[in-house]
Amino acid sequence: MQREWMKMVLKWQKPTGCFSLDNQALLSMEKQLSEYQNQERKLMTDLKWEVAMIEKQHQQHHGRKLLREQVMNDGCLSHKSGLGFGTLCLFNRFLVRQTYLNQGKL
Incomplete structure (x- = not known):
């Protein structure tokens, strides 16, 4: 578990709780795409x-069909939201486990 990864994931999270790319990242991608149209x-x-x-x-x-990233309400990304939530849950589990291990309760 690396702190930089958590910071990155938290930057993707919107106030509504879902996950998306920030506007600056999107603008940069659009510029690159237009250059190589x-x-x-x-x-x-x-x-x-x-x-x-x-x-x-x-x-x-x-x-069955393969699932793909979909843009939801408010610009949220479905797959990225699921991965972001899962990552934060995993990090939370790690922190709780470390806390209990340090207290000798596990």
């Missing part, structure tokens, strides 16, 4: 084809 189009076309092939194979074997 043609390369992005080709890459996206190739990736969409690859995803379609993976989903087709996955459905044939498992009968």
Whole structure:
């Protein structure tokens, strides 16, 4: 458990409790994407084809679809919110365990 990781995860958290990228990070990404627009189009076309092939194979074997990141209300990201919450829970468990170990109660 590293303090820097927790700081990073907490920076992603919005006042509503969900997780998202900050506006500065989004602006930086948009600038980079616009600079490489043609390369992005080709890459996206190739990736969409690859995803379609993976989903087709996955459905044939498992009968279910792969989940992807979705933007929720207030700009929240569904997958990032789940990972952020899980990370904070894990860190909390670590802190509680360390506290009890230091007190000799575990």
